[in-house]
Amino acid sequence: MMIPACRLADLPRGEAHRLDIDPPVTVFHTDDGELYAIDDTCTHQDASLADGWLEGCEVECPLHASKFDLRTGAVDSPPAKLPVRTHEVVIEDGMIHVKVSTDAPNLPPCVASRLAKGPA
Amino acid sequence: MRTVAVVGASLAGLSAVRALRTQGYDGRLIVVGDEVHRPYDRPPLSKEFLAGTLTAADLALETDDEDLAAEWLLGARATGLDLAAGDRAVLLGDGRRVAADGVVIATGAAARTLPGSEGLAGVHTLRTLDDAVALKAELAEGGRLVVIGGGFIGAEVASTAQALGLEATVVEAAPTPLAGPLGAEMGAVVSGLHTDHGVRLLCGTGVKGLGGERRVDAVLLEDGRTLPADIVVVGVGARPCVEWLAGSGVPLDNGVTCGADGRTGVPGVVAVGDCANWYDPRTAGHRRVEHWTGALERPAAAIAALLAGDGASAGVPRPPYFWSDQYGVRIQFAGHAAGADSVTVEAGSPGDRDVLAVYRRGDTPVAVLGMNQPRLFTRWRKQLAAA
């Protein structure tokens, strides 16, 4: 599934753009000008990585500071234990699109149980 | 160093074990813990676990594929530390002696209780998984809950219980809850969440005692009022678990007195986590910080100090940080509010409980508080750490 995110011109370097799909996905524009998309929800608990701290190719979770590699989704250290999904980014006519991965997401248990119960 | 004993098998102890292995220690490693459980995460005990969205299995701190090559002595209480005989040894309650070249003290803190409440059913403290299991079962029965103490744990329990449909009252002896960590102004903003959500907050009156024969039925206040209660949670703080070190020669004063890097002054002995009263170069004083992130991060510096012996020590630690989740609001705080002479709201508004507030001494930011402001908060926290 290809989802339009935002115009490249509207996403400065060092910034993130969250797509409110289910589960949400965030596009990061690194200081070096690279674009990466990963699942927005930390695999540890319910925190949005779009709110985190972007440094190089890593984003640090705003709640408990596990760092995720934007290129691979891998996590560097506890408390998060599982990687986040990565998604392909495609730019067409100045528009950023995300090709959402078909792998199962690694959602934290508290979010997964809420989704399982359906919308509140 | 050929044998290291880590006493305390929770977050700080596990972080010390991990740090030993990542810093290249390949000798014998013994972990002593008085709980029977493998290390588990405490913050969800008052939040998701009590609410039923996380199970005990979700609380595990170790990963499935983690092999730390440690020997775990669980359900074993340390009762003493023998430094006299040249060889160091941790003494256990069952008479065993664990000889070690290096000792990491990570025994954390225990919930303070209310004198006279022993043996009265319906009265709870919340520190351990077993405490949380017992409290969760009682909350499921419903009824009137009185929380004694308006600190973070008390507030989280009241928030979770309110969401579960219980009628809750919070009693706080001080005029404003959370004035210690947040200052009176912001303490009032955060504790305003109680009344926003229909939880009664009674401030400025202490608790005289509890009513009831076998089971609690009331909380008696110093101002003469009586609050009927079916369940009481006592959230009046924690004391460091250091009795076992009395007379050992390890310096004690509100926990284990130690340097910024956990060194105790006794060669081969370091302290980490909630039991450590460490020197903070930023405030030029000792402080004991009962926050999760310190227990996770600071053991790396203490282990470096332990392995270096008399060698060089790590730099200035990051400012203390904690978070709390109450009534669906994410609260985050970093730094040290006590040193501030002003606090300004930089974004959001206190009335909406959506706030980014910066505490300053003169022009220098010394602390930052966020309510539902994770993005701005993260940026300010970085700035504090860099200062």
Ligand SMILES: Cc1cc2nc3c(=O)[nH]c(=O)nc-3n(C[C@H](O)[C@H](O)[C@H](O)COP(=O)(O)OP(=O)(O)OC[C@H]3O[C@@H](n4cnc5c(N)ncnc54)[C@H](O)[C@@H]3O)c2cc1C
């Ligand atoms: C309900 C609750 C909610 C919390 N929520 C938050 C939060 O939202 N944010 C935040 O930042 N922090 C929170 N905290 C604080 C955080 O959990 C602690 O800072 C952290 O657990 C400290 O880790 P520690 O390993 O130093 O101590 P502890 O976790 O207390 O572990 C010490 C261990 O040592 C064991 N022990 C004690 N004495 C002995 C002995 N003599 N021999 C052997 N073993 C012994 C204890 O049984 C325990 O297992 C919360 C704490 C609780 C209890």
Ligand code: FES
């Ligand atoms: S929520 Fe991301 S590390 Fe905990």
